[in-house]
Amino acid sequence: MKKLLAATAAIALGAGMASAEDIKIGVILGFTGPIESLTPSMAAGAELAIKEVSDSGLLLDGSTVTPVRADSTCVDAGAATAAAERLVTSEGVAGIMGADCSGVTGAILSNVALPNGVVMISPSATSPALSTAEDNGLFFRTAPSDARQGVVMTEVLMENGIEEVAVTYTNNDYGKGLADSFQAAYEAAGGTVTINAAHEDGKADYSAEVGALAAAGGDRLVVAGYVDQGGSGVVRAALDSGAFDTFHFPDGMISAQLEANFGDEIEGSTGQHPGTDSEGATIFAELVGDAFDSTSPFTPESYDAAALMLLAMQAAGSSDPSVYKDKVMEVANAPGEPILPGELAKALEILAQGGDVDYIGATAVELIGGGESAGNYRQIEVKDGAISTVKYR
Numbered sequence: 001m002k003k004l005l006a007a008t009a010a011i012a013l014g015a016g017m018a019s020a021e022d023i024k025i026g027v028i029l030g031f032t033g034p035i036e037s038l039t040p041s042m043a044a045g046a047e048l049a050i051k052e053v054s055d056s057g058l059l060l061d062g063s064t065v066t067p068v069r070a071d072s073t074c075v076d077a078g079a080a081t082a083a084a085e086r087l088v089t090s091e092g093v094a095g096i097m098g099a100d101c102s103g104v105t106g107a108i109l110s111n112v113a114l115p116n117g118v119v120m121i122s123p124s125a126t127s128p129a130l131s132t133a134e135d136n137g138l139f140f141r142t143a144p145s146d147a148r149q150g151v152v153m154t155e156v157l158m159e160n161g162i163e164e165v166a167v168t169y170t171n172n173d174y175g176k177g178l179a180d181s182f183q184a185a186y187e188a189a190g191g192t193v194t195i196n197a198a199h200e201d202g203k204a205d206y207s208a209e210v211g212a213l214a215a216a217g218g219d220r221l222v223v224a225g226y227v228d229q230g231g232s233g234v235v236r237a238a239l240d241s242g243a244f245d246t247f248h249f250p251d252g253m254i255s256a257q258l259e260a261n262f263g264d265e266i267e268g269s270t271g272q273h274p275g276t277d278s279e280g281a282t283i284f285a286e287l288v289g290d291a292f293d294s295t296s297p298f299t300p301e302s303y304d305a306a307a308l309m310l311l312a313m314q315a316a317g318s319s320d321p322s323v324y325k326d327k328v329m330e331v332a333n334a335p336g337e338p339i340l341p342g343e344l345a346k347a348l349e350i351l352a353q354g355g356d357v358d359y360i361g362a363t364a365v366e367l368i369g370g371g372e373s374a375g376n377y378r379q380i381e382v383k384d385g386a387i388s389t390v391k392y393r
Helices: 002-015 039-056 077-089 102-116 146-159 173-188 207-216 230-241 256-266 279-288 299-316 321-332 344-352
Strands: 022-029 064-071 095-098 120-122 139-141 164-170 192-199 220-224 247-249 270-274 337-339 357-359 377-383 386-392
Touching: 022 039, 022 077, 022 299, 039 064, 039 279, 039 299, 039 344, 064 077, 077 102, 095 102, 095 299, 102 120, 102 173, 120 299, 139 299, 146 173, 146 220, 146 247, 146 270, 146 377, 164 173, 164 207, 164 230, 173 192, 173 220, 192 207, 192 230, 207 230, 220 230, 230 256, 256 377, 256 386, 279 299, 299 321, 299 344, 299 357, 321 357, 337 344, 344 357
Parallel strands: 022 064, 022 095, 095 120, 120 139, 164 192, 164 220, 220 247, 247 270, 337 357
Antiparallel strands: 270 377, 377 386
């Protein structure tokens, strides 16, 4: 009887106390595939936030956090689903930072996250269709929808006096969604899309596609593709044939690899990707130093995605996704103490004491709607063979 009473007392005492855990966070990105030049910096960004929180010793009564990587491939829904299932069933992750490309993100959401009740925060899945996907409150993204990017693309081109363009897009959810959003916005602004044609990734020769684009004509070729895949193949074929010499590049095409591939061959080309010149972006760059490229597309968004997930756990007092999912929007938005990169320990302390935080992060985070970024963009131009910043929108 004494043993029973002692056990009951111990249970009662522990009921109101958090216990330290070894929390695992999945980092699922296309480490192989058409954006493989972008993902190393993205993963490093997320893992920087995870390390910052784990090293603080302040999360959920001293819990540690460990990242577990998996390869989404960016384009193979079956492989991405299998990788995510491994993260959930074998590794027991408490959340997924990712995925990256829209098609595989949607597949993981519907096939893994939703049935298993796992929170996903994507730093880069931008398809407008994800705004209305069934998610049971489990899916968020620190990147804006391409409904917004289509408008920004239109503004950039119109301000540059480009009123007639040809469009080629990678034949998947990302490419089609972006191309359609852009065409709607561009034509509403008085522009003309001469052709809006898909291209397949993985081809050795894009001369047929470029022939059709050239026949339709246009003052610039918009390439809504992937820099490590067919997008660059189309650009190379266009340059070699003389069909186009200037281009407009959305986010999937912009990285250091674009400079390496083409240099001053694409002089005067324009583009945009999510980004901000906020105080947080500057601090994030200082925090990273030379460890990796802090300005690479979706790298700051990856830091923010991981940070939001962990702060939501602290706010909820639980690493259970069914509990902390309801705190993501709360920690992301006002009211609360503004939190910048490098201040995650401060945020954890405030939340542990029952206070509120407004996570600003590296990308001036503000989540709207069902949990997606309101959207800030870095406008770029290729000058002297290098990507240079024109301004932020």
